[in-house]
Amino acid sequence: MRSIRRRRRPDPGSGAAASDHLDNGDPGAWSATADSLPRELLPADHRHRAERPALARRLRQVAHPRFYAAQVGEPALAGDVDAATAHFLATGLAAGARISGLFNPDVYRERLAARGIAVAPGVDPFLHWLTVGWDERLVPTVLFDEDFYLARHPDLANGPEWAFAQYVRAGCYAPGRSPTHFGPNYGGVPAPDARERQDPPLVDGLLHRAGDYDLTRTSWLEEGVVRGAGKLAALASPQMQALVAKAAAIEPMIAEPPRERWVSWPPHTHPMLLPTAHAEDVRRQLGLVRADTVVVVPGGTEAGAGLTAAAAALHEAEPGSNVLVVTTDDPRQPDLGIKAETVDLRVPWTGATEHRRLLGLLDLVRGVRPRRLVVAGSALGWRLLSSYGTTLGNEMSLAAVLAPSADGELPVDDFQGCFDLLDWAVTDTEALREELCARYLLAEAACARLVSVAACATTLPELVLGGGDDG
Amino acid sequence: MADVAAIITGHAEGVMAGLSFRSLLDAVEVARAGGLEVDVLVVLDNPTEATRAVFAEAESRGATVAEVSYADQGKVRNSAVELSTADNVAFLDGDDLWSENWLAEAHRLCVTEPAAIAHPELNWFFGGQQNLYFLPDQTDPAFDPALLRIANPWDALCMAPRRAYLEHPFTARAVSEGYAYEDWHWNLETFAAGFVHRVVPGTIHFKRRREGSQYVQARASSVLTRPSDLLDYAWWAERDRVR
DSSP states (O other), rough: OHHHHHHOOOOOTTTTTGGGGTTOOOOOOTTTTTTTOOGGGGGGGGGTTTTTTHHHHHHHHHHHHHHHHHTOOOOGGGHHHHHHHHHIIIHHHHTOOSSOTTTOOHHHHHHHHHHTTTOTTTSSSHHHIIIIOOOOOOOOTTOOHHHHHHHHHHGGSSSOOOOOHHHHGGGGGGGTTOOOOBBBSSOOOOTTTTHHOOOOOOHHHTTTTGGGSSSTTOOOOHHHHHHHHHHHTTTTTTHHHHHHHHHHHHOGGGHHHHHHHHEEEETBBBHHHHHHHHHHHHHHHHHHOOOEEEEEEEESSSOHHHHHHHHHHHHHHHTTTTTEEEEEHHHOOOOOOSOOEEEOOTTTTTTTTHHHHHHHHHHHHHHSOEEEEEEESOOOHHHHHHHHHHHHHSSEEEEEEEEOOOOOOHHHHHHHHGGOOOSSSEEESSHHHHHHHHTTTTTTTHHHTEEEEHHHHHHHHHIIIIIITTO | OOOOEEEEEEEETTHHHHHHHHHHHHHHHHHHHHHHHEEEEEEEESOOOOHHHTTTTTTTEEEEEEEOOSSHHHEEEEEHHHHSSSSOOOEEEOOEEEEETTTHHHHHHHSSTEEEEEEEEEEEEEEOOOOEOOHHHTTTTTOOOTTHOOOOOOOOOSEEHHHHHSSSSSOOBBBBGTOOOOOHHHHHHHHHHHEEEEEEEEEEEEEOOTTTTTHHHHHHHHHBBBOOOOGGGHHHHHHHHHH
């Protein structure tokens, strides 16, 4: 993997001060007088730059507070760029902590040495990179392959900004943008304010199995890319080349140069690794392994008349059964008026794509093997039914609670997409039930599967116990 | 009893199957040169005339040819296992290729570790995609088996003891009922039963990616694996308890 590009070498005598005026960034975002870089840890011929805003801006731009906070054991710093950088300069730097997940001291030293430059004793390697390495356009991490990135984004090659600087500033927050052959560094859907908080998705990969690594030196993600790069390099061995050539002699398409080649290798660089970790977090947090009924709600809202009535009727019909309430959009649980176990998917799956959140819900639902699944107002729950309802219907009874939205709209899309799969559905009102029966010309048997709140107590136990939920 | 049954399955691959068969014969030659006894079996499932024609002279090359009518890859493989008698069974799809060292190196692993299911180190995709997929080794401490609940890290083109296939036959595909991914399910079941999925360093499977493949069709139709203990939280809780 080649990621070092030499553009310009600063004049050792000048301290490369010219570049101090070229950086992008908000000049007002940093107070040099309050947080100057420690002069004594800078390269000797760059100490006069210690208080220049450009260096401070670089430092701030590359900072990843959540990554830093994990190293120094200060969770409160995780969401505060300024506090994290100030803490870094005050104590973390001297302790060897990394303020940026995109700086690795060992990688930097190695790549610097390849250019015949060394970090002098007493000089901090990170500050050396901010002053010398940045101007050298030296990428100090295995998590960014400049050649690969430029091949995918050729417009950057002639732009005013160094490709790595662009990645640090913007690219690492872009969903799915891959800086190496190994994928997007666990990119999912960055939180809306991820860029403001400087919390790119790659931090999740850096902190995965954090307890197994000295984060000041390396991380799960970095180790994975290094090992993956080793596997790629091994393909150049004479033995592997011969095997490929032999196969290509049979099928020439094998040797065609790839237009674009992705490399995936679990356990480290697989798109489903972090979803797996999220699923395991949920399972362990939940604790229980069985639920008779799983109710999927958005969370953060009242249960509503339909769900409350359905829960009461189920409890009446099966007083000893356990109910698990799953929130998908807000961890605040609704009060169903009955005893229920709860679990939240919103927080552990933050940053995941809709598809992966769906896989998380699916893992939970199949994991606790319920006899019954009830979807009540959760868009993700409805998607579970519409995507996998056919399969799940073989394994459990499917049901739903139908209620008009806050602005009074009927849930016709959900109803149309899923009613055929449902053993029963409760409507918030009798009027809604009648409207649905009339709108879809439901036959008597189908209409009987629609239960209004008023009829819930009497009708639902019969539907539940009448064989509809043998799963 | 042979050491290895090298089985190629075909359906509508046409002349492409000839390339796969050549690749298989190369691997058989290398394995035999290393002292292994290898049976070659061709199992054609409702083959097209073009595919059948490819194997018209297979018996003269030492292969046994069988035709079945399942329209289901899992059932075809189960049937092939029944037809074989070798200690270990290796499958090749009729449009993919093996690196020529596959049978010899995979067998070396299987005899060393009787519970091992051998996978290639690398799946080299060609055709519609040109990606590389390095398969995981279950014994790698970094490997989290919970991945099996979310994704399928291995495919069925492996070498396994014949008993693995007999004790855990592939389940039937039933897309209309919402079930497919029988190879994923087989991996779940064999993992739960104590078989160990290992990779064989320095081996490659060259896999043709076509839009019409069964895998691509399954992905597009929102199907799932059949239930398995490995999808059950109770299995994982017990695993946590004994660790």
